[in-house]
Amino acid sequence: MSFLLTRLTSHLSISSTNGTTLAFGPTRRYRAWNACSACRQSHSLVDATMSGEGEEVLVVVGGGAAGVFGAIRAKTVAANLKVLVIEKGKPLSKVKVSGGGRCNVTNGHFPDNMTFAENYPRGHREFRGSFFRKHGSMDTMVWFHERGVGLKTEDDGRVFPVSDSSSSIIDCLMSEARERGVLMQTGKTVTAASVDASGNFLIKVERRTANIVEKIEANYLLIATGGSKQGYILANQLGHSLIDPVPSLFTFKIADPQLVELAGVTFPKVCVKLKLGNVQRNIPELTQVGPMLVTHWGLSGPVILRLSAWGARYLFSAGYEGSIVVDFLPDVHLEEVKSILSRQKLQIGKQKLMNSCPLEFGLIKRFWKYIVEREGVGGDILWASVSNNSLSEVASLLKQCSFHVTGKGQFKDEFVTAGGVPLSEISLNTMESKLQPRLFFAGEVLNVDGVTGGFNFQNAWTGGYIAGTRIGELALSTITRNTVR
Numbered sequence: 001m002s003f004l005l006t007r008l009t010s011h012l013s014i015s016s017t018n019g020t021t022l023a024f025g026p027t028r029r030y031r032a033w034n035a036c037s038a039c040r041q042s043h044s045l046v047d048a049t050m051s052g053e054g055e056e057v058l059v060v061v062g063g064g065a066a067g068v069f070g071a072i073r074a075k076t077v078a079a080n081l082k083v084l085v086i087e088k089g090k091p092l093s094k095v096k097v098s099g100g101g102r103c104n105v106t107n108g109h110f111p112d113n114m115t116f117a118e119n120y121p122r123g124h125r126e127f128r129g130s131f132f133r134k135h136g137s138m139d140t141m142v143w144f145h146e147r148g149v150g151l152k153t154e155d156d157g158r159v160f161p162v163s164d165s166s167s168s169i170i171d172c173l174m175s176e177a178r179e180r181g182v183l184m185q186t187g188k189t190v191t192a193a194s195v196d197a198s199g200n201f202l203i204k205v206e207r208r209t210a211n212i213v214e215k216i217e218a219n220y221l222l223i224a225t226g227g228s229k230q231g232y233i234l235a236n237q238l239g240h241s242l243i244d245p246v247p248s249l250f251t252f253k254i255a256d257p258q259l260v261e262l263a264g265v266t267f268p269k270v271c272v273k274l275k276l277g278n279v280q281r282n283i284p285e286l287t288q289v290g291p292m293l294v295t296h297w298g299l300s301g302p303v304i305l306r307l308s309a310w311g312a313r314y315l316f317s318a319g320y321e322g323s324i325v326v327d328f329l330p331d332v333h334l335e336e337v338k339s340i341l342s343r344q345k346l347q348i349g350k351q352k353l354m355n356s357c358p359l360e361f362g363l364i365k366r367f368w369k370y371i372v373e374r375e376g377v378g379g380d381i382l383w384a385s386v387s388n389n390s391l392s393e394v395a396s397l398l399k400q401c402s403f404h405v406t407g408k409g410q411f412k413d414e415f416v417t418a419g420g421v422p423l424s425e426i427s428l429n430t431m432e433s434k435l436q437p438r439l440f441f442a443g444e445v446l447n448v449d450g451v452t453g454g455f456n457f458q459n460a461w462t463g464g465y466i467a468g469t470r471i472g473e474l475a476l477s478t479i480t481r482n483t484v485r
């Protein structure tokens with residue numbers, strides 16, 4: 001039997017048999033347990049309850065954006081609070097890969113919090129209140145700026161580090177956490193959580209690579225597990241319900257071999273309407289305007305990702321089958337399109353239709369060829385030979401081009417999860433559970449998701465900030481009370 005004995009004393013760290021090291025200040029609430037390899041059950045080895053009166057412990061489950069930011073904030077508000085982040089993999093691993101490795105930290109185009117909230121298909125109603133007032137996108141930019149991370153806002157509002165590298169964000173967060181004294185344990189998974197008679201949390205922690213189980217007792221618990229199933233299970237164990245998680249932010253598979261030949265073509269501005277058999281009423285958000293990209297399997301780009309987000313639940317129940325109608329010339333009225341085509345017919349009647357797209361449309365030649373061929377007027381046909389009826393059909397196709405959606409893009413395109421712990425079960429003023437005192441949630445574990453553009457990280461920063469602030473305040477008042485006694 002191998003023993004794990006971790007004693008927590010002031011500024012003392014003891015390595016366990018498997019090499020895990022805890023650097024931790026004193027706490028009066030800690031138990032170390034050992035998993036017996038013979039019977040595969042965990043046995044309490046030692047009650048390492050320390051005297052350390054007046055000290056409080058926060059355990060943060062998940063070292064992603066929300067967890068790390070929440071931990072930093074809690075420690076900033078209450079320096080004497082013991083803050084331990086438990087991360088099953090590497091901390092901030094999604095930040096690392098985010099924004100194509102550049103990390104789209106937030107969005108700088110919506111200084112008005114009400115408008116900012118409209119970018120959350122799940123959360124837009126609830127976020128109209130004070131949520132972003134407490135820590136909005138401007139606060140995020142100031143926070144990083146004050147810590148030496150230069151940020152830039154691109155034309156579409158997306159905010160990136162000037163370095164164009166997510167490492168700048170990670171380095172900043174990790175160094176701030178270190179300086180504040182936040183403790184981090186990686187390679188460990190929180191597999192269960194319960195509440196004892198005094199309202200404290202008993203947290204079961206397992207190490208993937210060793211047969212070791214620990215139990216940690218904490219006064220505060222912040223669940224910031226992103227879209228992980230384990231996080232939902234923990235929430236459930238603590239009495240919360242769950243809105244079924246479904247993917248959001250994905251590309252559309254389109255069954256059209258000719259379209260796929262255009263892979264790589266971008267359209268700076270199109271208007272796309274998503275039509276699904278299970279949606280009969282008019283939902284304004286299922287029509288979106290913005291850039292679109294043709295991929296090897298269908299369609300992508302901000303406009304498609306936004307539709308996938310607003311339509312996430314409908315698309316899921318429709319089995320990701322439906323259609324989209326694309327207006328490739330959203331700024332030109334249909335009648336104007338028709339008259340441009342008629343004019344072109346008169347002016348360059350002897351030229352091939354396929355080779356001469358009207359300049360006014362600003363479309364690339366390959367796409368124009370796709371449109372005329374789809375209308376059956378490709379080949380060597382001259383402008384003068386095209387019937388007015390066919391030209392009218394070409395105009396309609398440019399304004400209302402329908403594509404059959406046959407599925408969603410591959411797994412790697414799924415950026416966020418719609419669903420999670422219902423917002424109605426937490427107080428957005430504090431991020432505290434309405435069901436369990438001193439239990440907090442932040443980030444994607446909640447039923448919140450934003451469209452692309454930095455909104456998902458902003459939810460994580462804001463949620464982490466609010467939860468950390470409240471936990472810090474509660475800890476401060478308890479610590480002060482205990483000190484006075």
Ligand SMILES: Cc1cc2nc3c(=O)[nH]c(=O)nc-3n(C[C@H](O)[C@H](O)[C@H](O)COP(=O)(O)OP(=O)(O)OC[C@H]3O[C@@H](n4cnc5c(N)ncnc54)[C@H](O)[C@@H]3O)c2cc1C
Binds near residue numbers: 065442445453
């Ligand atoms: C490829 C990709 C690119 C993205 N790019 C952007 C972007 O540029 N801008 C943007 O705004 N959003 C982006 N997103 C979305 C953004 O990354 C997430 O919304 C954000 O990371 C959510 O933060 P979080 O802290 O809630 O969850 P996460 O970042 O997912 O962190 C949760 C952490 O908890 C850990 N964990 C889970 N369960 C347990 C457990 N039981 N025990 C211990 N640890 C646990 C996980 O390992 C994970 O590290 C991107 C997402 C992906 C996948």
